[in-house]
Amino acid sequence: MKQLIVDGISKEFKGKIALHKCSFTATPGSCVVLCGGNGAGKSTMINIIAGISLLKQGSVTFGETNLALKPKEYLGQIGYMPDDYHAQGTLSVREFLMFYASIRRISKERVAEVMNIIGLTEQSSTLVKSLSKGMKQRLLFGQSILSDPPLLIMDEPTNGLDPYWVDRFIEILKNLRQNGTIILFSTHMMDVAAEIGTDIIFMKQGKIIEVLNSSHSMQDNITRLMQLHRC
Numbered sequence: 001m002k003q004l005i006v007d008g009i010s011k012e013f014k015g016k017i018a019l020h021k022c023s024f025t026a027t028p029g030s031c032v033v034l035c036g037g038n039g040a041g042k043s044t045m046i047n048i049i050a051g052i053s054l055l056k057q058g059s060v061t062f063g064e065t066n067l068a069l070k071p072k073e074y075l076g077q078i079g080y081m082p083d084d085y086h087a088q089g090t091l092s093v094r095e096f097l098m099f100y101a102s103i104r105r106i107s108k109e110r111v112a113e114v115m116n117i118i119g120l121t122e123q124s125s126t127l128v129k130s131l132s133k134g135m136k137q138r139l140l141f142g143q144s145i146l147s148d149p150p151l152l153i154m155d156e157p158t159n160g161l162d163p164y165w166v167d168r169f170i171e172i173l174k175n176l177r178q179n180g181t182i183i184l185f186s187t188h189m190m191d192v193a194a195e196i197g198t199d200i201i202f203m204k205q206g207k208i209i210e211v212l213n214s215s216h217s218m219q220d221n222i223t224r225l226m227q228l229h230r231c
């Protein structure tokens, strides 16, 4: 089974350090959650591991595949959900998913299955630009799980989700974890992190300052995360 190994990754923007020598390992079935205040470096970390931002220092390896050495092979194994919606709004929900499915040679049956998972079957003909914020988030999430990737990377996936869909999202992720999927996402929602995270990485000023894990109780982790947010 494949591991994700992030080793000493760093990033600067015009001389300003956004990420400093960050390392962690994720094993199959684990869920790594990045927490931290605004500007802590969460999106920078996600963007590097998802291959959106160029990796100049450190390495990212999934199984035997090194991101810098074999980007195509690496990217073919990940699902990625961005933090914002930039795609063509004049496609319908179904067309949007079919577009991504065609790139990855995914069947229309799988597209129907994913529409059902994200609760947008009734909206299959609705234009993406007419969806609510939460529905767009669910659609982006659906796109990221279409290929049933062994590594799923998401930036603030619960933004805009109502409480019912936050619970559903956690349930879906738990099912994916049972199948061995490695999940990595960032969030400001401490309860979500504590509920699903097997490894909760707390970041500050581009550094990993603490890692909490599922050997602690959920309430302990929420309390600790709240304390870390204040410091």
Ligand SMILES: Nc1ncnc2c1ncn2[C@@H]1O[C@H](COP(=O)(O)OP(=O)(O)OP(=O)(O)O)[C@@H](O)[C@H]1O
Binding pocket: 013, 017, 018, 036, 037, 038, 039, 040, 041, 042, 043, 044, 045
């Ligand atoms: N494209 C960019 N150009 C310049 N600086 C950037 C850029 N992207 C991020 N930064 C800087 O890098 C640092 C980390 O930003 P990042 O977006 O990773 O934080 P974050 O933890 O995701 O924050 P938030 O919770 O607000 O989304 C910040 O100081 C930010 O200003």
